[in-house]
Amino acid sequence: MEITTTMVRNAVRALGEGGNDVTYRQIYEALGLTAESEQAIVRSRLSGMKKHGEVHKVRPGVFTYNEERRPREGKMHPILWRYVRTSKPGWTISDCSMMTRVSYTHALRYVSWLEEEGFVSRVGKNVKQAIIYAATGKALSTPETPFPPIRRERNDPFHTERVAAATIIRLMLCANPYAKKTAREITDACHILLKRFQNQQHEMEEQPC
Numbered sequence: 154m155e156i157t158t159t160m161v162r163n164a165v166r167a168l169g170e171g172g173n174d175v176t177y178r179q180i181y182e183a184l185g186l187t188a189e190s191e192q193a194i195v196r197s198r199l200s201g202m203k204k205h206g207e208v209h210k211v212r213p214g215v216f217t218y219n220e221e222r223r224p225r226e227g228k229m230h231p232i233l234w235r236y237v238r239t240s241k242p243g244w245t246i247s248d249c250s251m252m253t254r255v256s257y258t259h260a261l262r263y264v265s266w267l268e269e270e271g272f273v274s275r276v277g278k279n280v281k282q283a284i285i286y287a288a289t290g291k292a293l294s295t296p297e298t299p300f301p302p303i304r305r306e307r308n309d310p311f312h313t314e315r316v317a318a319a320t321i322i323r324l325m326l327c328a329n330p331y332a333k334k335t336a337r338e339i340t341d342a343c344h345i346l347l348k349r350f351q352n353q354q355h356e357m358e359e360q361p362c
Contacts, residue, residue, distance in 0.1 A: 242287030
């Protein structure tokens with residue numbers, strides 16, 4: 154089995170839901186890895202994620218996940234960001250959309266967020282009364298593309314189920330299985346998984362051959 158960065162990332166995000174600490178052991182268990190060679194690959198993947206600020210080291214072997222540094226798919230934001238930083242003051246949303254070939258709606262949403270974060274500012278209006286913008290010093294000193302907060306429910310359709318599975322693993326490893334609270338939380342997580350996949354299995358069985 155190839156242990157990809159995406160696999161490790163999904164495990165860490167699920168296990169670290171709500172800012173929980175994540176350990177190497179939890180990831181090994183979540184991915185079902187018992188061989189030292191496989192576990193070494195996980196540590197290597199995490200080392201790369203640390204360099205990019207995607208995970209923060211709490212103490213040796215323990216870390217948390219930083220959602221704001223999760224890599225984004227696609228090239229829309231980097232393209233828009235490059236335009237914002239390199240364009241002379243006085244551009245409009247329409248200019249940005251036309252020059253980057255990104256839809257007006259996406260350009261508007263991103264520029265509006267950049268304005269809220271202080272990366273761009275309004276500098277007046279043009280002859281057509283359209284608002285014109287300019288990059289701020291904060292933008293010029295930030296070469297890496299800033300990304301808006303991620304709405305995970307839209308990006309990962311199995312996020313709830315991943316969290317439920319990670320909850321079961323975390324409680325079995327770190328909590329007292331005899332405790333009523335632990336048993337209740339494990340049962341609730343199991344119900345989430347059953348609700349999703351049992352219905353899916355029934356739908357597949359009902360489909361004609």
